[in-house]
Amino acid sequence: MPKNKIMIVEDEGLTAAYIQDIVESLGYVVTSHEFSGEDAIESAVKGKPDLILMDIKLHGRMDGIETATEILKRMSVPIIYLTANSDKTILERAKITQPYGYVLKPFNSKELQSNIEMALYKHRTECNLKDSLFYDTLTCLPNRALFFDRLGQALKQAKLSRQSLALLMIDLNDFSSINSTMGNKFGEPLLVDAAARLMACVGEADTVARMGEDEFVILLTNIADTNAVCDAATKVILSVGKPFYVNETNCALGVSIGISLFPSDGDTLKTLLKEADIAMYRAKEAGKNQYRFFDETCDQMNRDVGFLLNKVCGFVTEHRGTWDHDGWVDLVIDVKRHGIPFSNDVTQYIGVLLETIKKIYASALALPITIDVEKLIPAMCHETLAFIMENDSIWKQDDWNLLLTKIKAHGFKLTEDGNHIIRDLLESINALYVLLCKNCSYGK
Incomplete structure (x- = not known):
């Protein structure tokens, strides 16, 4: 397991060396030791430490609290203040940056160790909680909440730049039957594989999200024309349609895809989602493993x-x-x-x-x-x-x-x-x- 990386920001050389000895004896890696706020900001962005030990008094025009404020604008990292000053005014200023610890000098190794361990644990827990709020825990795809946010932002941008968007509502045909007969030990890996195939079908600017047990949605941004949407839908059908081999068992899944377009089919999040959903059910009624545009009526040959x-x-x-x-x-x-x-x-x-x-x-x-x-x-x-x-x-x-x-x-x-x-x-x-x-x- 990789060792946690810690950056030390301390303007006194002997104190910095003492802190570094403690940190390294505890099994952590020191990314760098900085004396000024300006250097600390640059080093944090480059080194991406897992935690920062920040002295409040520093060389240069910035103190530790101002430095922490600037760092937190650029990245999410737990910060523990190390200071000899217990002044109430400074403490109130420090609270604004929501520090993970406030250790008064002089301190011993056990005191510093407990603060570091608790800060790392708290930050890791908060990150996991944040991920669970916005990402599907099984497939690691954005969930409904994050997708709605991205779609809302994409619609605002598309209206300003007069670009086109497409929503592809995707249903994995017969997954429920497979899952009920084979069980979750088969069904869950199948969903993970299907999600990976969907991700491989889109570009970096596009979004794939999981909306339900066997239902996914793709947001295509800045599309050139409807032929590009056809190509994307066909790519999904071909990719997901290839045989799966899970737990030494063969099976195949088809997809039914419903497509709605901005601005021709609507200009609101609710309308586009509803129309894509309707089109998806039309695709299922037409024989599954197909795609349908919201206003499409042509037959297969x-x-x-x-x-x-x-x-x-x-x-x-x-x-x-x-x-x-x-x-x-x-x-x-x-x-x-x-x-x-x-x-x-x-x-x-x-x-x-x-x-x-x-x-x-x-x-x-x-x-x-x-x-x-x-x-x-x-x-x-x-x-x-x-x-x-x-x-x-x-x-x-x-x-x-x-x-x-x-x-x-x-x-x-x-x-x-x-x-x-x-x-x-x-x-x-x-x-x-x-x-x-x-x-x-x-x-x-």
Whole structure:
């Protein structure tokens, strides 16, 4: 455990040396010894001590009380005054800085030790209490109180600078069911992992907060346009949608996201939160694992995913697992000609899907029994797509086992590598499903 750091501010050299000997004999680290208030302020900011022992009488234009006042403007640190003066006027001045101790000289080591230990304990307790008031104790994310404060400040700034904001209300689909069946020992680590994934999806200027057991909210500030909000929501769905592995158990969580925008949807904290919440429930009603803007009404286009799977499966079997760049271009042109909304992300995951199906093709050919590869590959893909749509991309270990059983029935060998291939297949198809829904559903 790191040793606490203490800074000594004392204008008498012999007294400072005596204090330092006591402090170091007690197991603390002395960051520096300063003679003047000006030097003490600079040293405190740089050294970030855990406690300051402050003489009231100092060299220079500032005394210890004035120095403590300036330091406390810059940082939160407990201060113990060391003084030979018990004058009532000085004591009243010192009280303004809310010191953690007031030790009269001369003092002994035990007296100083007890004051240091109590000051450190009191300050640590106060910090923990402050954190518990504003931060969620499980995920360490801002709680409702801190989020409301940040949103209020962000709205004031956005109104002054005429910038846009977005609220993303996020519900972890089916978490309550998982938590009730698996217990808190599984559910709590799952929430911590989900919170970390949400944090990784936003920038430093944005805020992720926990609003309830399985409900989170993201505040996006200074957004360029609504396409940026779409990208952020999609990133959240893809990130949280990846399989979780907690306590040697597989599961997956989907998310339903409701989005409200400032200033187009409203200009008050209460209005924006209410509208984002309404939009979130619209996303849940639409099939979960999706996002909806408050005024969004467009439908998803599930048939395009099925068409895309057929084209990719046919492409792999037709080319016998090997193709050149011209073949790839022909496939892309054919898919675009069908009218499927395309993007760089869609293209990327089509490539991932192709490579995964290529592995399935190679594995099927290596089986000791004869398998009709042209039937096996599309059967596995559509079985996986049906699994995604049936479960709204939310599944548990038992569901995963059922999928493996269905795929095994088609003749695919479930080795360790085979299980990894199916996980890759599931992730790539799910990503394409999410991305195509994104491109099709946004009609602003």
